[in-house]
Amino acid sequence: MPLNITIRSTTVDDLVTITDVHTLGFGYEKEARLTAALLADATATPTVSLLALHDGAPVGHILFTRVRLNGRDDPLLHILAPLAVTPEYQRKGVGGALIRNGIEKLRSMGSKLVFVLGHKEYYPRHGFTLHALRHGYQPPYPIPEENSAYWMFQPLTPEAVNIETGILQCADALHHPAHWRDDGGAEI
Numbered sequence: 001m002p003l004n005i006t007i008r009s010t011t012v013d014d015l016v017t018i019t020d021v022h023t024l025g026f027g028y029e030k031e032a033r034l035t036a037a038l039l040a041d042a043t044a045t046p047t048v049s050l051l052a053l054h055d056g057a058p059v060g061h062i063l064f065t066r067v068r069l070n071g072r073d074d075p076l077l078h079i080l081a082p083l084a085v086t087p088e089y090q091r092k093g094v095g096g097a098l099i100r101n102g103i104e105k106l107r108s109m110g111s112k113l114v115f116v117l118g119h120k121e122y123y124p125r126h127g128f129t130l131h132a133l134r135h136g137y138q139p140p141y142p143i144p145e146e147n148s149a150y151w152m153f154q155p156l157t158p159e160a161v162n163i164e165t166g167i168l169q170c171a172d173a174l175h176h177p178a179h180w181r182d183d184g185g186a187e188i
């Protein structure tokens with residue numbers, strides 16, 4: 001039976017809850033620190049930050065932050081990072097619900113494209129296309145050819161397929177080689 005999951009936007013009061021979810025979900029603190037840094041980063045706005053709750057208890061969090069193509073503010077574009085579900089709630093649909101809900105929110109705020117560097121078996125189930133570089137979207141730091149499939153994108157409107165291509169620039173907190181390592185995106 002599907003879980004009764006509630007999803008809501010986060011507030012500044014949720015910071016500790018959010019970082020706890022990432023530390024539990026990933027099993028280490030790096031993504032929790034990245035999330036806290038992104039939530040305090042003016043260059044990351046407008047963000048979409050969603051918490052999944054089961055019976056009032058936090059079980060997952062997703063964050064989308066702004067990226068810029070060729071240094072321009074227009075069109076509005078985003079990247080998904082990070083996403084985590086606490087271990088006992090993994091593989092129960094929570095991650096998928098957060099992605100779907102987040103994408104709807106991005107669409108309603110007028111975002112045109114969303115990128116992700118992550119599990120290549122997982123994100124295509126939620127509309128992402130592998131090999132974004134082959135479609136002309138260059139990541140901020142190079143991804144080795146053997147891992148290039150992990151760099152993915154998704155147009156959020158029918159017209160977005162015609163958006164110009166080029167080099168992506170992330171929010172300052174994400175714009176660091178440590179977040180773009182050649183390990184298939186497991187760190188993002």
Ligand SMILES: CC(C)(COP(=O)(O)OP(=O)(O)OC[C@H]1O[C@@H](n2cnc3c(N)ncnc32)[C@H](O)[C@@H]1OP(=O)(O)O)[C@@H](O)C(=O)NCCC(=O)NCCS
Nearest residue numbers: 025026083084085090091092093094095096118119121122
């Ligand atoms: C990856 C993660 C966010 C997925 O969320 P989730 O709620 O567990 O996943 P869902 O229930 O929405 O989807 C489950 C399906 O995706 C698959 N899946 C889940 N995690 C996967 C992974 N890491 N790689 C490939 N497939 C995965 C499952 O096999 C399952 O498929 P099935 O229904 O055919 O069995 C979650 O497992 C997690 O937090 N993992 C640790 C942190 C992490 O890796 N974050 C993402 C970094 S890119």
